[in-house]
Amino acid sequence: MSDHKKIIIMGGGLAGLTCSILLQKAGFEVTVFEKKRYPFHRVCGEYVSNEALPFLESLEISLLDLKPSQINRLSLTTESGKEISTHLMMGGFGLSRFKLDNLLFEKAKRLGVAFVFEKALDVQFKDDMFEIKAESGIHYSKIAIAAHGKRSNLDQKLQRKFFYNRSPYMGVKYHIKTDLPDNLIRLDNFSGGYSGVCKIEDERFNLCYLSKTSNLKKYHTIPEMEKNVLHRNPFLKGVLRNSEFIYDKPEVINEISFERKSLIENHLLFCGDSAGMITPLCGNGMAIAIHSAKILSECIVRFGGENNFNRQKIEQEYNHRWTNEFSLRLRSGRIIQRLFGSPFFSEIAVATLNILPSLNQIIVKKTHGKVF
DSSP states (O other), rough: OOOEEEEEOOOOSEEEEEEEEHHHHOOOOEEEEEOOOOOOOOOOEEEEGGGGGHHHTTOOOOOOGOOOEEEEEEEOOOOSSOEEEEEEEEEEOOOOOOHHHHHHHHHHHHTTEEOOOOOOEEEETTTTTEEEETTTEEEEESSSOOOOOOOOOOHHTTGGGGGGGGOOOOEEEEEOOOOTTEOOOOOEEETTTTEEEEOTTOOOEEEEEEEEEHHHHSSSSSHHHHTTTTGGHHHHHHHHHSSSSSSSOOOOEEEESOOOSSSEEEEEEEEGGGOOOOOOOGHHHHHHHHHHHHHHHHHHHOSSSSSSSOOHHHHHHHHHHHHHHHHHHHHHHHHHHHSSSSHHHHHHHHHHHHHHHHHHHHHHHOOOOOOO
16 A cells, blocks of 8 residues: 555544544554553543534434433532523433444454554654654654653653643542432532533443642642541532442542643644643543544645645644634633632532623633534
8 A cells, every 4th residue: 555545643532433434434554552341441531522423423323322321401609609500502412432432342353444553652743754663663654743741751751742731630430329410410519520421321420520639738638638628518519428439449530730731743633632631621632633534634635645644734634624613612711710719719600600690601602612
């Protein structure tokens, strides 16, 4: 096969898997490097806006077989016990990454995508080709996509600026059985962070929270941090105390960064969370990862063929479309996050939204995209 048809994707999350499916279907020879074998858990809110549903259905992926929850309500709570609830116009569904990623992996494998279950250690661009160093040796491709997620040692190798700015946030995820409405996603604020809980599949709920690492440093362990910080919110205390925890310990990730990231560096194309991450409060990270992969794949298919290969046009088109689609949403997410994670500002925000309920839908629109 021509070198023009070879594509290497580093990272097998939603963005990497979606790219692999679309590009393999378009006639490229795709190899995905992923350090873990499917299925496995990831720290994630596990809520997908319905903006992504028609696209996923177009891939002939049987989501309904996994019985995801259908979500159309949102509530916000504060440490003082205040709550506001609103309707989610577009709505979404809850589904674990354990199930969804594996479903996409099985689809990609059936199409002929090659998977290498090891780390991509380094990548360099030489003589109009990419040289990818992995644990088993050196690999080459005409196009390389970095879809390795929120943060990776690969970012350090590439000397990406955000990697050297310490992030104050950590993420923690549980799967639980609890007594909450199936159609609700609830966001509970606490000092230095906030938690999201929603129904997924198999009568389970996902509970995932973002906290400043200073909370953990102060109380030393996650259980003590939860007892002394998260329990101050009565709604969150009730969930943490009265739920059945399915796994012995949570999934944890450190150094979560919401800083702006470069989309293209030395011709390497970044996609999904590696290109830019919306704050979890806005609940659209999964849809954005999938959509960004669709956009990038369309640019490669259009300008990456053997007879019309134009690297500059791929990069220009991708940068233009990604910026138009996501830059405002990510910026809005960062602004909205400042209102939460602080007891003082979250109290003001919820009080204001109770007085002016029309603002609820404005905020939702600012962080949601259109069906794609």
